[in-house]
Amino acid sequence: MSGSQLLRALGRSLGLGRSQLKVDSRHVVLITGCDSGLGHSLAVYCHDSLQMTVVSCCHNLKSEGARLLQALNPSKDGPNRMYTLELDLLEPDSIRLVHGQLRKILAQDPGYQLNALVNNAGVMCFGEFEWQLPEQIETQINCNLLGTMRLTRELLPLLRQQQGRIINVTSHCGLQALPALGPYAASKAALRFWSDSLRVELQQYDMEVVNFIPGSFVMDSNIAARQQQHAQKMHEAFTQEQHALYDTYFEAFNSYLKVLTGFKPPNRLRNEALLAKFRDALTSSQPLALYIEEPWRYRLYRWLFAICPTPLVDWLTLRFCAMPTYESTKQATGDLVDS
Template identity: 65%
Template sequence: MVSFWHVVMQSLGCGGRQIKMSPKNVVLITGCDSGLGHSLAVYCHSLNMTVISACHNANSEGARLLRNLKDPKRMITVEVDLLKPDTIEHVFQYINDFLSINKDYQFTALVNNAGVMCFGEFEWQTSAQFEMQINVNVLGTMRITKVMLPLVREHRGRIINITSHCGLQALPALGPYAASKAALRFWNDSLRIEMRQYGVEVINFIPGSFVHLSNISARQQDHAKVMLQAFNEEQRQFYFSYFKQFNNYLRVISGFKAPNQFNDTYLLEKFRDALTSTVPRTIYIHEPWRYKFYWILFRICPAPIVDLLTVKFCAMPTYDQIMHSTQQHKNN
């Protein structure tokens, strides 16, 4: 049971002491093939922890790099697909057996990082695309958490849910993704209250935007082709120029990147506090000054102004811009 003063210290943002990690501290991190998940796995390994890295593909470049780290006994890669319950049950059984053999080890944390993203206005996205984002980001995270909760509770570990700024402020062309992250945000808060009585911390960690360093949007151009193929004739004629330029703009984030590009010392320090503090905050937000400035405006401005600010914040092509540019080109 968490004490009253512990809760007060959390609410005031008063950090406790840092727990020194050792190989006897076991952490499970999902989505370790690339991006933030890969970096968190490497970082936890550097903290001397035993890391169970859940990769979507155990033969991916990211998984191979993890297995090649020094002291590979502390870096265990497993294949987990959040849409396949049998793979979730497998990783649970693996960890449960591992802890049964190594009785002095402790299951310290479950880090729910895995997620998928698809850019595109809601009318463009197919049902398969928006259902995929809900199924992976929300239901998949819930599935693995439900299976792992008995171990978390038994070891008085903690759960760190990686959400998004999109869960705080919805953005255009990311409706289903934002909906999934907002759902995670409220589920996280509910779970935090439920698990507090068992001495389990549940933490919302918002890492900021680094989509250009991640593979979360690697298949964006493939998604765009699927959307275009699903358009009816009216949609194809109405959206074509805008749709084309919108996705050309996104080419910079498309394609697969090296899994070890991410390196943000300040973010990793915040993650360490979430992972090792005896009094972790309930929410950690990592953001540049530009984000902070916009969040202040979003809170104080009326909805029509917030809508305009959101478009400016995203800095992505809009229908009006493209149509105006096309008309000017025709006139010239």
């Protein structure tokens, strides 16, 4: 790192010399995972509030979220500022196709500038590590981490040429792993540290890399919409010994999670604090390396996790999750039998 880069980094950390870059329709942002939840809301926010040109990548162009984004295109001959592309992070050919489509979009107007890549797409599967099938574990790692890396690597020369920034949406699970989310937490923690490494590498090319940690939107997104299907596959793969040990607990665990099942309509975030932080990550002349948006409960637990000894952290983690456990289910069943 050169002396000027060091001073710039120090100024950023101290909040000195930071200003907001003016963005408009000439500034292009590519966002992944726009079918629903956070990605859909960020795409709408960039289009409607920031007046940017948005390349929204959806897993399924027939999804309700994709259709709603496509409907933002002008009905007449006005300028198009919302491009909706299909992207499967597990398929290298899909990533290459999106790269080619992005280049064609940028070529339409010499004034276009690729302002940012927002890596938001991800998948999640609840279940203890012993329950989760190899394909469920590998899909989370492959999509959340390796798929994000593949897309970033594919677009990196274009981003470097236009000095665009990279915003990686990680998770509180990347800061503190939670039970029943081990593979997901592993993918997000790896993404977090990869972001740190990439940030240092790309500083010498005057590029920014941001780690963006939003609050929990699992109730408002479709990241866990297939939880009951995942659970059924886990249960069918149990051995006789696992059925005898886990069945009562497994049923209670997944009954608790039924509220997550089913595809929810796309939502638009009303969290103004989160959108303000995202705007700063996207448009600040010197963005912070890390943005965290969280309710007071998350902040309190995160502080306690940092200062408490491991046994107390483990106890607090269970309290934080507030989900059925083997012990609680066993006790409840025993109490029922005794009564």
